[in-house]
Amino acid sequence: MAPVKSQPSTPFASRELNGEVLLDELSDLRNAQVPQKLLSDLVLGLRDLEGVRVSEAALRLKQLAANRFSATPALASLLVRWSARLKVELDVPLLISHFERLAITAAIVASVRRASDSLKGGGR
Amino acid sequence: MGFPVSDEANELLAQWPPRARALFAELLDDAGSDLQRELIQRAVVAAHTPAEVHAFADELRAMSDEEAYEACTLHDSAPEDYTVAQLLRAEADPLFAFELMGGTIEPNEEQSSQGFIPPRRVPDTIELEAVGPSDAVAAAVAKKKSSDSFEADSPGASRPRKLDWNDLGNTRPPPQKKDSGPPSSGGTRFLENLLAEATRALAISWKEHDVDVPGGLSMADALASAAGALARGIPVPCAVGPHPGDHRRFIVLMQLNTSGKSRAWQLYDPFSSELLWANEGDLLAKAELPFANKMNRRLTRIVLPQSLRSSF
Numbered sequence: 441m442a443p444v445k446s447q448p449s450t451p452f453a454s455r456e457l458n459g460e461v462l463l464d465e466l467s468d469l470r471n472a473q474v475p476q477k478l479l480s481d482l483v484l485g486l487r488d489l490e491g492v493r494v495s496e497a498a499l500r501l502k503q504l505a506a507n508r509f510s511a512t513p514a515l516a517s518l519l520v521r522w523s524a525r526l527k528v529e530l531d532v533p534l535l536i537s538h539f540e541r542l543a544i545t546a547a548i549v550a551s552v553r554r555a556s557d558s559l560k561g562g563g564r
Numbered sequence: 565m566g567f568p569v570s571d572e573a574n575e576l577l578a579q580w581p582p583r584a585r586a587l588f589a590e591l592l593d594d595a596g597s598d599l600q601r602e603l604i605q606r607a608v609v610a611a612h613t614p615a616e617v618h619a620f621a622d623e624l625r626a627m628s629d630e631e632a633y634e635a636c637t638l639h640d641s642a643p644e645d646y647t648v649a650q651l652l653r654a655e656a657d658p659l660f661a662f663e664l665m666g667g668t669i670e671p672n673e674e675q676s677s678q679g680f681i682p683p684r685r686v687p688d689t690i691e692l693e694a695v696g697p698s699d700a701v702a703a704a705v706a707k708k709k710s711s712d713s714f715e716a717d718s719p720g721a722s723r724p725r726k727l728d729w730n731d732l733g734n735t736r737p738p739p740q741k742k743d744s745g746p747p748s749s750g751g752t753r754f755l756e757n758l759l760a761e762a763t764r765a766l767a768i769s770w771k772e773h774d775v776d777v778p779g780g781l782s783m784a785d786a787l788a789s790a791a792g793a794l795a796r797g798i799p800v801p802c803a804v805g806p807h808p809g810d811h812r813r814f815i816v817l818m819q820l821n822t823s824g825k826s827r828a829w830q831l832y833d834p835f836s837s838e839l840l841w842a843n844e845g846d847l848l849a850k851a852e853l854p855f856a857n858k859m860n861r862r863l864t865r866i867v868l869p870q871s872l873r874s875s876f
Contacts, residue, residue, distance in 0.1 A: 459818050459830050480765035537797045547762035548801045549834045552814035555755040559811050
């Protein structure tokens with residue numbers, strides 16, 4: 441039996457996974473007008489992957505993309521891309537965390553845009 | 565059946581229209597217990613309108629004594645969530661406490677008081693002993709664990725003998741929820757409400773804290789709390805500006821990177837799309853942020869996640 445790698449694979453080890461990469465994805469989803477509710481639904485769905493082996497997680501990501509989110513191509517393609525990047529067990533919780541951050545950041549950005557009018561000078 | 569009414573309540577009731585006074589007597593008659601009658605009287609003493617008192621009594625009537633006490637008492641966590649002024653007022657005004665605890669009333673001004681509004685004034689000085697707990701209140705308190713009691717929150721030894729409302733403001737403020745913010749924000753703290761709405765499905769709630777103003781967090785405490793949130797995978801929205809209390813722009817703390825003894829924070833400005841790293845020392849120095857706009861040189865407010873599911 442092959443030993444379990446103690447390091448996540450390269451995309452998940454990047455310092456910018458939850459920075460620049462996340463914001464690029466957020467920009468794509470925003471341009472595609474993906475609603476916040478779908479992101480929240482995705483996060484709730486992905487939480488079922490906690491403790492699942494990497495091969496099973498990749499398969500279920502593809503199934504989510506093909507079924508639940510097939511009507512949202514931007515989100516479905518994002519899921520498919522990430523499913524292909526899953527290589528080791530450590531990647532799975534990092535992927536779940538990444539999508540949680542993505543959903544929360546989307547909510548924060550939308551909220552601060554709405555709230556900015558309350559600030560001096562319109563907050564812009 | 566006539567129930568005893570305190571002198572303070574009678575003083576206020578004397579200013580009510582006759583019809584409202586008669587209604588008040590009916591409310592006492594209909595109340596389910598001495599505790600409920602005590603709470604209703606205290607609402608009168610706190611200068612609520614007849615309609616508000618009527619609606620409050622309607623809410624209480626459906627409750628047991630323990631439920632009523634629970635609904636009108638701030639809990640142990642209250643000191644973290646409410647201002648001192650709100651805590652003090654909630655101790656004297658059960659209707660105010662009821663609303664702070666999330667209760668709502670639906671006053672019918674036309675039916676209850678025909679437009680009458682009592683003077684929005686609270687007696688200059690309230691002797692706490694004069695409106696001290698009745699036997700019923702004391703009995704209800706005794707039923708609770710000591711850690712849940714008023715005394716646990718506010719030990720008698722340190723409680724001021726007199727509560728001078730002039731220290732809290734010259735006029736009685738209208739009932740308000742706990743989310744009112746300082747006027748310097750140019751508005752209220754509604755970002756926490758917007759965020760709560762947007763992240764409800766993810767089971768996250770939020771609370772805004774001013775930074776480096778009285779009653780707020782110090783910059784070091786704010787960053788320590790933000791570090792905890794980021795460690796759980798939750799980005800932290802903040803306001804930035806030139807001075808404490810002067811909120812000009814919202815940004816987001818995206819990540820925290822620790823290398824040896826130094827820590828770097830990744831900051832994102834959704835309006836300029838700038839994504840930058842800043843040393844923690846620069847944030848603590850409050851002299852400059854790395855954004856192109858140099859006017860906003862420090863964090864002025866932080867919005868911290870509160871209720872989290874266990875996996876965060």
